[in-house]
Amino acid sequence: NAGVTQTPKFRILKIGQSMTLQCTQDMNHNYMYWYRQDPGMGLKLIYYSVGAGITDKGEVPNGYNVSRSTTEDFPLRLELAAPSQTSVYFCASSLNSYEQYFGPGTRLTVT
Amino acid sequence: DQQVKQNSPSLSVQEGRISILNCDYTNSMFDYFLWYKKYPAEGPTFLISISSIKDKNEDGRFTVFLNKSAKHLSLHIVPSQPGDSAVYFCAAQGGSEKLVFGKGTKLTVNP
Numbered sequence A: 001n002a003g004v005t006q007t008p009k010f011r012i013l014k015i016g017q018s019m020t021l022q023c024t025q026d027m028n029h030n031y032m033y034w035y036r037q038d039p040g041m042g043l044k045l046i047y048y049s050v051g052a053g054i055t056d057k058g059e060v061p062n063g064y065n066v067s068r069s070t071t072e073d074f075p076l077r078l079e080l081a082a083p084s085q086t087s088v089y090f091c092a093s094s095l096n097s098y099e100q101y102f103g104p105g106t107r108l109t110v111t
Numbered sequence B: 001d002q003q004v005k006q007n008s009p010s011l012s013v014q015e016g017r018i019s020i021l022n023c024d025y026t027n028s029m030f031d032y033f034l035w036y037k038k039y040p041a042e043g044p045t046f047l048i049s050i051s052s053i054k055d056k057n058e059d060g061r062f063t064v065f066l067n068k069s070a071k072h073l074s075l076h077i078v079p080s081q082p083g084d085s086a087v088y089f090c091a092a093q094g095g096s097e098k099l100v101f102g103k104g105t106k107l108t109v110n111p
Helices: none
Strands: A004-007 A010-013 A019-025 A031-037 A043-051 A054-057 A064-066 A076-078 A087-094 A106-110 B010-014 B019-025 B032-038 B045-051 B056-059 B062-067 B072-077 B086-093 B105-110
Touching: A004 A087, A019 A031, A019 A087, A019 A106, A043 A064, B010 B019, B019 B032, B019 B086, B019 B105, B032 B062, B045 B056, B045 B062, B045 B072, B072 B086
Parallel strands: A010 A106, B010 B105
Antiparallel strands: A004 A019, A019 A076, A031 A043, A031 A087, A043 A054, A064 A076, A087 A106, B019 B072, B032 B045, B032 B086, B056 B062, B062 B072, B086 B105
8 A cells, every 4th residue: 555645745936837736545534635834833734525427625725626536536726826825735634534644745935 | 812822932842842722712612622733834633632521632642631610711731852853733622613723822842
């Protein structure tokens, strides 16, 4: 079991560029989540999904989009990157919406 | 407004002593509480949890206490070890599939 995997580990984007952060889990979990963590702050929920085909907004969804076409994958799309999106992004999954298992994170810098 | 507060950004203890990390919450709907541990450049890992029907949960060196009337929980680590040095996040859930995280407390255990 690889658990939750995220790619890439690091990325530098120019303002206005787009990219997709990949997240895959092999635990057959229904629930998947995207968080961002800014320095000195806790994790803030961007989007989440309770199953394939179902997504919903979290606390800070502006500037992001998600899709959930399969149970395993939950990609996060950034359109028109802005410096405010510089952060560390974590994907997580959960069987029962309680204990969440996190990936190693993607460190994104927008300059 | 912060629904989950960890008022101590950092804590330093000697190896072998007790570490006590505190967390306060404001939302009366929260009925499940979790602690996560995070090392640098890694994703958070689940440590221990407690349901609101209990006031204590123990797992080896880690014990979580819940005081519902005070809306306060604490994580005790006894004895503390240098490998426990990490950032600890308190999280709460209730009424939805979403976790709300505190900002974290950085624990340093000195040899």
